[in-house]
Amino acid sequence: MIELLIGFIGASLLLYVLLGGSDYGAGILELLPAGRHREAQTKVINEAMGPVWEANHMWLILIVVILFMGFPGIFTTLMVALHLPMLGLLVGVVVRGTTFTFRHYDPIQTGPSQRVYTWLFGLSSLWTAIWLGIIAASLNRGIIDPAARDFWTAYMAPWWGVYPLAVGLFVGCIFVFLASIYLVAETENVILKKRFARYAAIFNCLVILTGGLVFAASMTERKSLVTAFLEKPLTLVAMGIATLLFVALWIFIKKNRPVLTRIVAAGQVTLILIGWCLLYAPNAVITATRPLSFYNESAPPATLQQLTIALAIGSVFIFPSLIFLLRVFKTKSSKRVSLLTEHPIPIEDPE
Amino acid sequence: MDDLIAARATMGFSLGFHIIFAAIGMTMPFFMSAAHYLYLKHKDPIYLDLTKMWMKGVAILFAVGAVSGTVLSFELGLLWPGFMKHAGPIIGMPFSWEGTAFFLEAIAIGLFLYGWKRMKPWTHWGTGLVVGVSGFVSGIFVVAANGWMNAPSGFDWVNGMAQNIQPVRAMFNRAWLHESIHMQLAAFQAVGFAVGGIHALLYLRGRSPEVNLKALKIAMTFGAAAAIAQPFAGHFAGQSVAELQPAKLAAMEGLFKTQRHAPLHIGGIPDVETQTMKWSFELPGALSFMAFNDFDAEVKGLDQVPREDWAPVAVVHVAFQVMVGIGSAMALIGVLYFWFLRRDRFPHWFLRLLVVFVPTGMIAIEAGWIVTEVGRQPWIVYQLVRTKDAVTPVPGMVYHFHLFLILYLGLAVATVWLMKRQIQAVQREEGA
Numbered sequence: 001m002i003e004l005l006i007g008f009i010g011a012s013l014l015l016y017v018l019l020g021g022s023d024y025g026a027g028i029l030e031l032l033p034a035g036r037h038r039e040a041q042t043k044v045i046n047e048a049m050g051p052v053w054e055a056n057h058m059w060l061i062l063i064v065v066i067l068f069m070g071f072p073g074i075f076t077t078l079m080v081a082l083h084l085p086m087l088g089l090l091v092g093v094v095v096r097g098t099t100f101t102f103r104h105y106d107p108i109q110t111g112p113s114q115r116v117y118t119w120l121f122g123l124s125s126l127w128t129a130i131w132l133g134i135i136a137a138s139l140n141r142g143i144i145d146p147a148a149r150d151f152w153t154a155y156m157a158p159w160w161g162v163y164p165l166a167v168g169l170f171v172g173c174i175f176v177f178l179a180s181i182y183l184v185a186e187t188e189n190v191i192l193k194k195r196f197a198r199y200a201a202i203f204n205c206l207v208i209l210t211g212g213l214v215f216a217a218s219m220t221e222r223k224s225l226v227t228a229f230l231e232k233p234l235t236l237v238a239m240g241i242a243t244l245l246f247v248a249l250w251i252f253i254k255k256n257r258p259v260l261t262r263i264v265a266a267g268q269v270t271l272i273l274i275g276w277c278l279l280y281a282p283n284a285v286i287t288a289t290r291p292l293s294f295y296n297e298s299a300p301p302a303t304l305q306q307l308t309i310a311l312a313i314g315s316v317f318i319f320p321s322l323i324f325l326l327r328v329f330k331t332k333s334s335k336r337v338s339l340l341t342e343h344p345i346p347i348e349d350p351e
Numbered sequence: 352m353d354d355l356i357a358a359r360a361t362m363g364f365s366l367g368f369h370i371i372f373a374a375i376g377m378t379m380p381f382f383m384s385a386a387h388y389l390y391l392k393h394k395d396p397i398y399l400d401l402t403k404m405w406m407k408g409v410a411i412l413f414a415v416g417a418v419s420g421t422v423l424s425f426e427l428g429l430l431w432p433g434f435m436k437h438a439g440p441i442i443g444m445p446f447s448w449e450g451t452a453f454f455l456e457a458i459a460i461g462l463f464l465y466g467w468k469r470m471k472p473w474t475h476w477g478t479g480l481v482v483g484v485s486g487f488v489s490g491i492f493v494v495a496a497n498g499w500m501n502a503p504s505g506f507d508w509v510n511g512m513a514q515n516i517q518p519v520r521a522m523f524n525r526a527w528l529h530e531s532i533h534m535q536l537a538a539f540q541a542v543g544f545a546v547g548g549i550h551a552l553l554y555l556r557g558r559s560p561e562v563n564l565k566a567l568k569i570a571m572t573f574g575a576a577a578a579i580a581q582p583f584a585g586h587f588a589g590q591s592v593a594e595l596q597p598a599k600l601a602a603m604e605g606l607f608k609t610q611r612h613a614p615l616h617i618g619g620i621p622d623v624e625t626q627t628m629k630w631s632f633e634l635p636g637a638l639s640f641m642a643f644n645d646f647d648a649e650v651k652g653l654d655q656v657p658r659e660d661w662a663p664v665a666v667v668h669v670a671f672q673v674m675v676g677i678g679s680a681m682a683l684i685g686v687l688y689f690w691f692l693r694r695d696r697f698p699h700w701f702l703r704l705l706v707v708f709v710p711t712g713m714i715a716i717e718a719g720w721i722v723t724e725v726g727r728q729p730w731i732v733y734q735l736v737r738t739k740d741a742v743t744p745v746p747g748m749v750y751h752f753h754l755f756l757i758l759y760l761g762l763a764v765a766t767v768w769l770m771k772r773q774i775q776a777v778q779r780e781e782g783a
Contacts, residue, residue, distance in 0.1 A: 047465075050461070050464070050465050051461040051462070051464070051465040051466070052461055053461065054413070054414075054417060054456075054457035054458075054460055054461055055454070055457045055458045055461055057417065057421070057457070058450070058453065058454045058457050060421070061420075061421060061424055061450055061453070062450055062454070064424045064425065064428075065424065065443065065446050065447050065449075065450045066447070068427065068428060068435050068439040068443060068446070069439050069440060069443020069444065069446060069447055070440075070443070072435055072436050072437075072439035072440055073436070075428050075435060075439065076428055076432035076433075076435055076436050076439075078428070079425070079428030079429050079432055079435075079743075080432050080743060080744060080745060083429055083743065083745045086425055086429055087429070087751065087754065089425075090421070090422050090425055091754070091758060093418055093421055093422070094418045094419070094421075094422060094758060094762065095758075097414055097417060097418035097421070098414055098415055098418055098762060098765070098766075100414075101410060101411060101413075101414035102411065102414070102765065102769055104410075105407050105410050105411050105769070105773070106769060106772060107772055107773055107775075107776030107777075108772065108776070149744075151746060154744075154745075155745060299439065299440030299443070299516075300440060300514075300516045302516050302517060302518060303440040303441070303443065303444075303516055303518055306444050306447075306518040306519065307443065307444070307447055310444060310447040310448055310451065311447065313451070314447070314448075314450070314451035314454070317451065317455055318451065318454050318455065318458070321455060321458045321459070322458060324458075324462070325458050325461055325462055328462060328466055328469050328470060329461075329465065329466075329469070
């Protein structure tokens with residue numbers, strides 16, 4: 001039963017990173033200068049993300065609900081010790097969730113209001129992605145101390161430091177990388193395609209660079225990532241394959257095979273995530289005194305049973321609906337017609 | 352402001368903010384689907400315009416509801432870890448169902464908003480309906496979780512710990528039914544009147560009268576029907592509270608002394624010091640009858656409750672009066688609405704009255720939640736866990752409060768501004 005629930009949390013986390021993560025990435029992309037391509041780029045992003053925006057966001061809520069129902073000890077420990085990063089995350093969620101929608105539904109599609117939306121959306125996407133990374137990094141540093149009472153030890157130290165920040169930047173780069181790869185296939189505009197492919201290349205390098213930074217920063221931690229990885233060889237295999245897949249990725253990009261490119265990129269991120277989870281499994285959190293494992297911190301069996309039933313029945317509704325959603329919007333045969341903007345996207349750059 | 356008050360203020364403010372958008376998200380898709388249905392059925396383009404107009408409103412308000420709802424799911428833990436530690440395993444079940452329903456709603460809204468030319472018309476219409484239905488269902492689940500805080504069940508309380516947990520029994524606690532009927536009707540009532548009133552205003556200003564009249568009729572039919580049903584639901588809720596939480600009923604009614612033939616106070620301000628009710632109009636025996644269907648039944652007063660366990664009596668009583676007062680007026684307007692609808696002619700004074708009633712439903716919802724939540728104090732789980740024992744140990748909650756106050760006020764201003772821009776744009780289009 002607990003394994004099933006861990007599976008649900010893992011799957012939700014993975015889907016949040018792969019689907020929701022690319023939404024963050026697209027937002028961060030919009031912070032970069034785009035010159036005269038700004039409008040066209042925004043339009044592609046709106047049309048690619050609009051239909052799936054709310055659904056992609058749900059995975060995060062699902063994780064929260066599974067945690068507080070099934071693993072209340074883990075949930076409350078995190079919400080107390082990581083109160084401040086959670087607040088940072090929430091402020092970002094509010095700002096980006098509203099600015100993205102407001103931008104699309106503002107009847108005035110040009111001028112300063114659009115620039116403000118885009119700027120706020122981009123900034124809050126970057127901000128939130130970094131906090132997500134900081135929270136992820138803070139889970140297993142062994143600094144969270146539920147017994148501590150002074151402000152620094154209890155509420156600052158758990159997430160403060162170079163290492164969490166490095167993970168935050170790494171997560172941000174992964175998100176932009178994913179977004180660029182996805183966006184290449186979302187437009188017929190050759191110039192934009194090239195732009196997104198270039199972003200994919202740049203952020204691919206940045207992923208490797210910030211990944212190195214994460215490893216370097218972890219040397220200052222109680223337990224460095226190198227030691228942790230060496231203890232669990234399976235995680236090394238996952239990371240190794242993820243790195244090697246870059247070769248395949250570049251071949252597919254060069255040969256213009258968008259579907260394969262997406263699969264490989266998503267596969268890489270999946271492997272990184274699996275590697276990271278395996279590093280600490282079956283612990284969700286490692287506090288200063290003891291690890292909080294999913295097995296020790298679970299709710300009573302009756303609760304877990306009901307939770308599993310709810311998730312199983314929920315999946316019967318949700319997955320077919322999701323597949324329908326993706327079929328309607330993400331298949332080539334479906335016409336790209338936007339309701340609110342009747343002008344088709346120019347196929348060729350006018351100049 | 353101490354940390355407990357700050358945490359309560361944050362929670363109250365976040366809930367009060369979210370409930371407005373949640374009410375809209377649960378009900379407005381039904382208005383939209385009704386208009387869409389009429390368009391597909393009769394091919395009258397006015398209904399298509401109306402559907403698209405409402406759709407944009409739904410999209411904007413849904414987004415605000417979704418993010419403020421996300422905030423709440425975190426705040427349960429950020430503000431009340433002592434509550435979630437006990438309550439999570441017991442009432443997580445309605446939340447997990449709510450999550451499922453909301454997930455479907457999120458998928459359906461993507462399909463509906465962006466799917467106009469990608470699906471068969473009736474399939475597309477169906478996705479719009481799913482938005483409404485799943486939103487409506489998710490509302491019921493959340494209210495069921497609140498019901499458990501008022502009427503905790505489905506576990507044994509042994510030495511300050513919950514044991515022998517039965518999540519199904521906890522979900523179908525004794526308060527879930529009356530609370531959810533009351534709330535879901537309130538949502539239709541408040542949103543129906545708000546939307547109807549806005550279209551009444553536009554109609555009175557002579558802006559595209561045909562669209563606005565049709566819009567008014569759809570919204571007000573939902574709103575008026577709910578408003579007429581609401582007093583019955585409210586009566587059912589009141590009787591349940593009398594049985595389950597006599598202390599809350601006593602605070603609502605400002606009844607200090609336990610008595611037979613208890614009077615109903617209309618208006619008035621309870622004075623806790625002298626334990627008397629000032630400036631109220633009394634209906635002898637009416638409270639006994641309302642609570643127990645018997646003019647001579649005994650109604651428990653606040654004297655049955657230890658002084659330190661009293662809820663803030665004045666706040667609860669005034670909020671209750673506001674809710675009942677508004678609800679009664681809206682029920683009356685609901686009856687008038689159907690009267691004029693049958694004659695198919697709305698006099699201008701009635702339309703002006705509807706404009707006045709744009710915000711009242713929402714005010715009543717806020718007042719009603721103040722009655723429920725403040726009326727339960729000092730308990731977070733009725734008679735088991737005190738609110739002060741559930742609050743987070745994190746200090747400086749006042750900053751947390753100010754942060755969300757500023758964030759939400761900014762968001763409220765932006766939302767109103769954008770909705771106004773939307774309405775102006777639609778009017779311009781039609782003027783052109």
